[in-house]
Amino acid sequence: MPIELMPPKLLSPAISQWIALGVRALSRAIEIKNPPMIGLDIGSSSIKMVVLEKKGPREFQLERYVIEPLPEGAVTEGNINELSIVSDRIKRAYQRLGSGLKSVAIALPFSDVITKRTLFSNILKEEQIEQQIPLEVGQYIPFPLEESNFDFQVLGPSRDSPEDVDVMIAAARREKLEDRVAAVEAAGLKALVVDVDLFALQSIYALTKPIDEKTNWGEVENIALVKVGAWRMSIHIIREGFSIYQREQPFGGAQLTQEIQSYFELPEAKAESAKRDGTLPESYVNKILMPFLQNLGEEVARSIQYFYSTSEYNQVHSIVLVGGCAALAQAASVVQTQTMIPTSVAKVFNALTVSDKVPVHTLNRDASSLFVACGLALRGFD
Numbered sequence: 525m526p527i528e529l530m531p532p533k534l535l536s537p538a539i540s541q542w543i544a545l546g547v548r549a550l551s552r553a554i555e556i557k558n559p560p561m562i563g564l565d566i567g568s569s570s571i572k573m574v575v576l577e578k579k580g581p582r583e584f585q586l587e588r589y590v591i592e593p594l595p596e597g598a599v600t601e602g603n604i605n606e607l608s609i610v611s612d613r614i615k616r617a618y619q620r621l622g623s624g625l626k627s628v629a630i631a632l633p634f635s636d637v638i639t640k641r642t643l644f645s646n647i648l649k650e651e652q653i654e655q656q657i658p659l660e661v662g663q664y665i666p667f668p669l670e671e672s673n674f675d676f677q678v679l680g681p682s683r684d685s686p687e688d689v690d691v692m693i694a695a696a697r698r699e700k701l702e703d704r705v706a707a708v709e710a711a712g713l714k715a716l717v718v719d720v721d722l723f724a725l726q727s728i729y730a731l732t733k734p735i736d737e738k739t740n741w742g743e744v745e746n747i748a749l750v751k752v753g754a755w756r757m758s759i760h761i762i763r764e765g766f767s768i769y770q771r772e773q774p775f776g777g778a779q780l781t782q783e784i785q786s787y788f789e790l791p792e793a794k795a796e797s798a799k800r801d802g803t804l805p806e807s808y809v810n811k812i813l814m815p816f817l818q819n820l821g822e823e824v825a826r827s828i829q830y831f832y833s834t835s836e837y838n839q840v841h842s843i844v845l846v847g848g849c850a851a852l853a854q855a856a857s858v859v860q861t862q863t864m865i866p867t868s869v870a871k872v873f874n875a876l877t878v879s880d881k882v883p884v885h886t887l888n889r890d891a892s893s894l895f896v897a898c899g900l901a902l903r904g905f906d
């Protein structure tokens with residue numbers, strides 16, 4: 525079939541030209557400048573908004589953020605079930621944020637996106653690669669091309685095959701995207717970039733790491749980024765700035781809250797706030813928290829075993845925890861004991877400076893939840 529007859533690229537007109545992918549090379553590959561944007565992360569327990577300011581080539585400052593809770597069930601497993609509630613909360617979050625920006629970058633959960641890294645000859649121009657993308661996508665998505673949004677990014681010269689360039693392709697079912705865009709638009713905002721949550725995470729994490737100026741490659745180690753939210757936990761192994769393995773499971777802090785509720789006979793809201801503020805009775809640690817963290821450690825260990833069995837690698841050099849549950853006391857030490865891999869908790873401050881306007885004590889509590897939103901806000905500087 526002639527390529528011209530393939531359906532046109534991507535996304536509803538409201539959205540930009542691409543799904544921004546990966547950490548590097550976007551600015552090199554696509555010479556379109558984005559306007560500054562709010563990073564908007566629609567999680568299952570809350571909506572997070574972040575505004576960053578650029579201070580230098582790889583330096584950014586956290587200017588403002590808000591976390592607006594969502595009622596249970598409004599968003600589950602990355603799906604928006606209650607559009608009007610979600611858009612109402614986005615609106616509320618935006619009012620609290622007090623920013624003049626109207627454009628936002630949003631993300632699809634990694635589990636809703638099919639990604640593939642592939643090689644193209646380096647003699648092809650970007651437009652020529654673009655023409656071939658629909659053919660490529662059509663080969664590996666389990667739904668019709670007409671019902672999908674897809675995009676690609678040239679990542680740079682391939683290391684193993686010098687005649688080629690590495691290209692990342694991403695595709696998602698159109699309806700997954702449309703829900704999110706509709707929620708944003710109903711709140712009076714404009715979705716300009718659609719990213720993938722794990723890639724946004726990776727972008728912000730990459731800022732904490734030095735890169736080789738010559739090759740632009742990140743560190744030659746396998747780093748496991750483990751994100752534990754309210755209902756989902758995802759593991760993402762990064763090597764040289766690329767994601768080489770991903771796995772997602774239903775596991776998260778909402779389970780811990782439920783256990784607190786039933787053990788201490790507390791209503792949900794009380795259980796949730798006592799958990800965050802650390803005001804539960806002493807027995808909490810041994811009876812509830814430790815078993816939860818041990819489960820987490822086992823899940824992480826299992827995912828890493830899967831990684832070993834499906835890849836050429838047999839080592840993970842370190843584990844970095846992010847997501848709301850990374851704030852739990854002893855999370856890193858339990859995961860480290862269970863996996864025998866050095867484990868730390870990521871802090872947004874490691875990647876960003878923080879404006880004086882942001883209250884430090886609340887940020888300390890919230891920092892591990894903000895990673896995806898911060899990574900999304902970075903898209904405003906591509």
Ligand SMILES: Nc1ncnc2c1ncn2[C@@H]1O[C@H](COP(=O)(O)OP(=O)(O)OP(=O)(O)O)[C@@H](O)[C@H]1O
Nearest residue numbers: 567568569570753754755756777778847848849851
């Ligand atoms: N300071 C804290 N101490 C303990 N638990 C916390 C803290 N902050 C957030 N959490 C827990 O982390 C979870 C929320 O994490 P996060 O905001 O990353 O998830 P989400 O984005 O809403 O959900 P998901 O990513 O699963 O869709 C909740 O279970 C919450 O109770």
Ligand SMILES: [Mg+2]
Nearest residue numbers: 567568753896
């Ligand atoms: Mg989340």
